[in-house]
Amino acid sequence: DAGVTQTPRHEVAEKGQTIILKCEPVSGHNDLFWYRQTKIQGLELLSYFRSKSLMEDGGAFKDRFKAEMLNSSFSTLKIQPTEPKDSAVYLCASSLGGYTGQLYFGEGSKLTVL
């Protein structure tokens, strides 16, 4: 089975632009997660979907961040408008659902906002 696929791997944006990051979870997985990773804040949960329903939206990220699951095999994370502080690695992960304790992560999308 293919793992979690994230595109693009690298994105450079000007302040104020809209960017969309994409994620394809492992086939058959029901849960999908978006995390943001920075050196200072570490790994922060942005959103969590269970069977395409949004279960958590990472409170602090509500205003400019929007994650969607268009179908069970595709998710997007939109940041609008971008700010330099959004520069980070955005990680997508999926799991079977229920408690397995095992998330499968993509390689990440590194965003740089100038």
Added chain:
Amino acid sequence: TQTVSQSDAHVTVFEGDSVELRCNYSYGGSIYLSWYIQHHGHGLQFLLKYYSGNPVVQGVNGFEAEFSKSDSSFHLRKASVHWSDSAVYFCAVSGGSNYNVLYFGSGTKLTVEP
């Protein structure tokens, strides 16, 4: 709210040494604990997990971890490290209603010197 702390930001050992990476958690209810590894420029990969039963759990590549309720700890150990074990290690905790959402510690960077 569940929290997890990793007190050592950096650990350096020599190849063939044993190593212990520390993780302490805080949560009043049923808790799920896991460890992940992240090589530079890549996503996180699952190592092992604990929920109940034998407090010593075995993972991939010779890693094991021991759960201690009295110490609120879940330390990761390896008897003999290899240079390829150099990476950042994250402890994660989950619990509560969204029990499959993982909250990560700040990570410990392990450097294995030849």
